[in-house]
Amino acid sequence: MSPEVLPPFNPTGWSERELADPYPVYTRYREAAPVHSGLPTEGETAVWYVFTAAETEHVLTSRDYGRDATCGAAQRTAVPSLPDGRPGLRQLVQDWLVFLDPPKHTRLRRILSGEFTPRVVDALRPRIAEITHELLAGMRTKPVTDLVAGFAAPLPLVVIAELLGVPRRHLDWYRTRALALQEASTARTGQCPDAYRRSDTAASELRDYFLDQVRRSRRSDREDLVGLLAAARRSGLFLGDDEIAATCVHLLTAGHETTTNLLSKAVLIMLDRPDVRARLQDHPEEVGTAVDEFIRFDGPVQMISRWAYRDHELAGAHIRQGDKVVLVLGSANRDPGRFHDPDVLDLDRGTGKHCGFGMGIHFCLGAALARAESEIAITALLKKIHEFSRSEDPIIYNQDLVFHGPATLPLRTRTEPHSSSTA
Template sequence: MSTSTIDRLNPFIAEVTSDPYKFYRLYREQDPVHWGVSSNPNLSGAWYVFRYEDVVKVMEDRRFGREFLKRDDVETTPVPTAYSTFLTMVSKWIVFREPPDHTRLKSLVSKAFTPKVVENLRPSVYQIADMLLDKVQSRGEMDLVEEYAFPLPIMVIAIMLGANPHDYPLFRKWALALQNASASRLKPPPEIYENAEKASQDFIDYFKPIIADRRANPQEDLISNLVKAADEGDKLTDEEIVATCTHLLTAGHETTVNLIAKGTLALLQHPDQFKLLRSHPEFIPNAVEEFIRYDTPIQMVTRWSYADNEIGGQLIKRGDSVGIMLGSANRDPARFKNPEVFDIQREDVKHCGFGAGIHYCLGTILARAEGQIAINVLLNRLPELHLVNQNIDWANNIIFHGPNHLPVAFRKPVMG
């Protein structure tokens, strides 16, 4: 264990999630491989790594993995075994699988996220962004999370899957139920898991008829492609197809929600950078990378140690849980010059916000495109955009880190 006298970090409390960066600085400097509080009440603790070098090392080292490790002494499943529908669903998500299952699933799904596919989707993303702003423009105000950052990526993924994009209010309700129960948190109340159990069944009931329809009437969408792969002997079950669709509509899109919301927030809190981007829209691709580095959409990911390892002078034993602090790594002064400065013209923006190794996010190309388009449309459509409230309502979630709500206002169009 760590011999440091520094307090044990509990990254799941509101004091940390509302302003994680001051904690990152402290631990990065004083105890960069830290034995802190685990989100799993059955574990005596968990390791947290804060430096860029160590973060990348753990993500790329195959001695660390996502698939939960069975231990004789404690229950290590991602959710309590009593909630069987939810547990089965989560256990089939790509993000919680290791080779060979991870390789098989990722190779099938990644075909939907190639540069060519994403390029062909761009007109649809623009159309959705404009449609969402058409609904609010005459009001002169909106909740940027609820009315823009959330519906945009979830509608895009629905289109890719072959689901009805206008069902996104249902997807949002079910996705939030799964997210609240699957993201690391301390002893959530039973209703959190009960809601996730029901949402898992709702997703199954929603997608099973679509899968059956695509088997009889194939179309040009991801569900049809997954059904075709299953029927051609690719060892893909209908349960895995449902789980994959659910994963993409929940954890798979949340990165983009927080990218849009926190990227807009960073611009509004740095008026000089906002003004610069308005006058130089060609900086938008680089600005999106700086959004991800400066205030990382997913602050932490986890791994299990599959063997005894040494990281930063600390022995991490087989069966230990490791929290990889992406948000800290992206502000490590050993890696980035002036890391606390938000600079949309930053030349070195090789962040680790999308992960590394075999679990590198397969939707990065789409997330970048959505972020670029969402910001571009905001800049073009909403003059005098500003925050309504400087006190940000942060979700108490260190993994899917972002504001619950982001009220903004802007100049209404002049009516002719």
């Protein structure tokens, strides 16, 4: 039987059902071919979507691909998917670590990497636990609560904000602008007409805030990440104020939204699988291992992009220099060529080499922190909230296939176990 002929892959305009569960769509494309053409956006010559594990790993670890979108013959800006007339957004994003190649990427990552080592993260665990229990105490007072707003979003946001030295009283302001910033994603479905305007405004406001923080740090020694970046020039690793501000915004957004989605989707997994929930309640020592299987099974980041640095062939697709290549991590982590029964959540799998945190030089800087936050949060949630179930209100997903997860997750909760005694 010949492979199914499919239209160009398009991550916009999906139904609510497809958005909540994109995996059947991924399977159709992956079974037809490893690589498919997509619909290019403004400023892109061609776009390709990669659905298999082997090809995804090749692109992530090969020097034939990178983050420089100006590598093609046409003169383009470093972030081609952003329209003209949005200078605040463009200036901010082009200095993000995730969009940089060596040597600039190497320089910035060297400065930051020491703050996210397993040893440093282990030292943060008591504080993460304190924040976790504080938030759960608020959940315990409500029979119905939105897990995202009440727990999954504020936990990693408070942690990264404290690392940046951001006052906690401003967190609602930061999250509102961080979410507006993400509306510029080209993988958002049903994008609102003024998305780029909202993103540009949020980018300018966040940049101005952190530029002020950088200037303040120049006048006093700060032991937070802003101070670390501002003091880098003393070690000969000079960063301009714009670079520092952009890095702080990147850490603030990437440092909380991915973990928010990871926590929310872990709870969704346990809602659908009472046996998994019961097992982790009885064996909290297994939560750390379970987190990796949760990421493989339904990761918080579904897609990441690279650009081709030369003409070549990838699994039969003719890629030209300057073409955009989108790696569908969610599909690669469900590839039966890499994982046995990939559509089954298996806590005994021994997940191995999933690509939920990326690979190569852009492997997620905050992976150790995300794992620690998730392990502590899930363990505490299962201990403190003895029962939780879906409420009558619907679960609404973010209109995004990059940062993928529910925008709201209303739960009914019970904080005390059922008693066997009768009145």
